[in-house]
Amino acid sequence: MTAVELTRFKAARRDDLLAARPAMLADFAADRKGFRSARLVQLANDEWLDIVEWETSEDYAASSAKGPNLPGIAAFFAAIDSLVVAEEGVLSPFA
Template identity: 75%
Template sequence: MTTSVELTRFRVLPSKADQLLAARPGMIADFQADRAGFLGARLVRLPNDEWLDIVEWRSPEDYAASSAKGANLPGIKAFFDAIDSLVSAESGVLS
């Protein structure tokens, strides 16, 4: 299997940055409990109210299955609710 990397860049209003950070542990816990193939994630704060979420998956199939579930659990939904807008989303594989 090939490790898949999900790169999601999004904007968060300054007034919701604390909400995003507070929701992060719950999102990670939900991913660990409910998302097969989840290997880990890093959240990067960028300039201009943008953030980059770097998520590693055991395989592209695991990433696709996770994407299909959406915000199906409270911790994931709370994190997504803090996001104002999507800037970009892409995936690739580690070489």
């Protein structure tokens, strides 16, 4: 089943965050086994929700263990002020 990473964070530097996003996605596609897609949602009060789909829960765990190992990923993470919550779920077959 498809694993879903839900990460809510604060980032006041909107322009920096959005400028770093394409390189982060390219690095994920090149370096993260099982990466399927990612959607970024802007919420109120400088909060954001990143919804990332992985082929398996193991792929998500392996990605998390790598951290910001490439420049595009590091630049995106650097634009984040603080983590609010990170959760993992499974995509419903009835989505």
